[in-house]
Amino acid sequence: MQNQDLTGRRALVTGGASGIGLATVTMLARRGAKVAMNHLEDDPAGKEQVGRLKAEGLDVIAAPGDVSILETAERMVEKAVADLGGLDYLANNAGISGTKDPIPPADLDRIGEELWQALLATNLVSVFRVSKAASGALKEAEGAVVNTASTSGLGLQGSSIPYAASKSGVVSLTRSLARALAPKVRVNAVAPGQVATPWTADWPAERKQAALDKSLIKRHVQPEDVAELITFLLTGAKMITGQTIVIDGGMTVS
Numbered sequence: 001m002q003n004q005d006l007t008g009r010r011a012l013v014t015g016g017a018s019g020i021g022l023a024t025v026t027m028l029a030r031r032g033a034k035v036a037m038n039h040l041e042d043d044p045a046g047k048e049q050v051g052r053l054k055a056e057g058l059d060v061i062a063a064p065g066d067v068s069i070l071e072t073a074e075r076m077v078e079k080a081v082a083d084l085g086g087l088d089y090l091a092n093n094a095g096i097s098g099t100k101d102p103i104p105p106a107d108l109d110r111i112g113e114e115l116w117q118a119l120l121a122t123n124l125v126s127v128f129r130v131s132k133a134a135s136g137a138l139k140e141a142e143g144a145v146v147n148t149a150s151t152s153g154l155g156l157q158g159s160s161i162p163y164a165a166s167k168s169g170v171v172s173l174t175r176s177l178a179r180a181l182a183p184k185v186r187v188n189a190v191a192p193g194q195v196a197t198p199w200t201a202d203w204p205a206e207r208k209q210a211a212l213d214k215s216l217i218k219r220h221v222q223p224e225d226v227a228e229l230i231t232f233l234l235t236g237a238k239m240i241t242g243q244t245i246v247i248d249g250g251m252t253v254s
Contacts, residue, residue, distance in 0.1 A: 004235060007032035010084035010141075011234070012077070014038040014067050014130060015094030017046040019197035020148060023223035024091050024230050025049075029058035031231075036063040036080040038094065067094050067126035068118070077133035087137035089234040092127040092147040095166075100202075103160040116162045123166035124173065131177055131187070139184040144234045147174050147189040148226075151248050154191055167191075171244045178242030186241040188233045193248025196220045216250025 011028045015021040016037035029035045037053075039046025041064040053060040061083055065076030081087050098119045103110045127147050138145065152158025153167030170189060178187040194200060194211040212220060229247050233240065246252060 005032050006235060009033040009088045009235075010036075010086050011089035011091065012036045012038065012063060012080050012084070012087060012130075012134065013091040013093055014126070015148075016063075016091075017043055017049050020192070020195065020223045020226045020230075021091070021093040022049055023227035024093065025060060026053065026058075027224070027227045027231050028089070028234075029053060029060050032059075033089070034059040034061070034084055036061050036084055038063040038065060038067065038076060038080070040064065040066055067130055068121040070129055073126060073129045074133045077130055081134065081137045086141055087134055088141045088143040090131065090134050090138060090143070090145045091230055091234065092130055092145065093230075094126055095123045095148060097159045097163055099159055099163075101159075102157075105157060105161055108161075111161055115160070119160075119162045119166045120169070123163070124169040127170055127173055128177075131181075135181060135185070139181065142184050144185060145177065145181070145187040146230045146233045147177075147187070148230075149174070149189040149191045149244055151191050151193045151246060151252055154244070154246065154252070156193075156252070174244060175242045182241065186233075186237070188237070188240055188242070189244040190226055190229050190233070191244050191246045191248075192221055192226050193246070193251045194221065195226060196222055211251060214251040215248070216253070219249065221247060221249055 011033050013025045016025045017039035025037045050062045063080040065072045067073040149170040150167040152164040153171045158164040174189040
């Protein structure tokens with residue numbers, strides 16, 4: 001799979017300017033795919049990363065737009081599909097934690113409506129609206145979708161109650177979309193544990209070490225590790241659909 005040639009394939013990756021999203025854009029493009037990188041319109045990192053990858057000779061285009069807003073998300077998908085000339089692969093990766101530090105479950109007073117609405121709109125509802133907007137092109141290409149969930153959506157707490165709930169919703173939505181888009185389109189999800197991304201870069205050393213201690217493989221999951229799994233589920237795995245695959249170095253089984 002590492003040497004798979006994706007020349008002629010077209011992909012859209014939401015939340016593609018950093019972390020798992022950027023690693024996925026890069027991996028797909030280096031294998032020959034034409035990739036639309038979605039990012040927030042006012043995020044300078046999006047333009048910088050598109051420019052850097054283009055300078056590397058990769059076929060990457062910008063697809064700016066806030067997927068947490070219905071009209072913006074729909075316009076972004078429509079333009080990306082037009083610019084790509086169709087769509088084979090969709091990676092719904094955009095997501096936010098909504099808080100710098102974890103909120104303990106018992107600290108309900110720190111959890112307000114604004115946090116709920118932001119997390120649900122970005123982490124969960126955007127997966128539905130982007131997939132719906134892209135469904136026609138994906139069916140035509142008999143393509144695939146991979147959503148980024150989290151181990152917090154499979155029973156672990158994560159950064160907050162709303163975050164865990166939003167990711168649990170992604171797991172459920174993945175199964176529903178697999179039914180809705182079958183048999184033309186496969187839909188799966190990945191559930192990373194703690195990943196070394198800009199989100200976790202400033203975490204205290206003891207918090208990072210606690211995750212490492214639980215890992216059976218004894219190293220932190222890297223964005224490229226998750227991108228490799230996303231790429232496999234998009235481009236291979238022809239009989240896998242409706243599934244959520246955990247990638248956490250064995251943390252949840254230790």
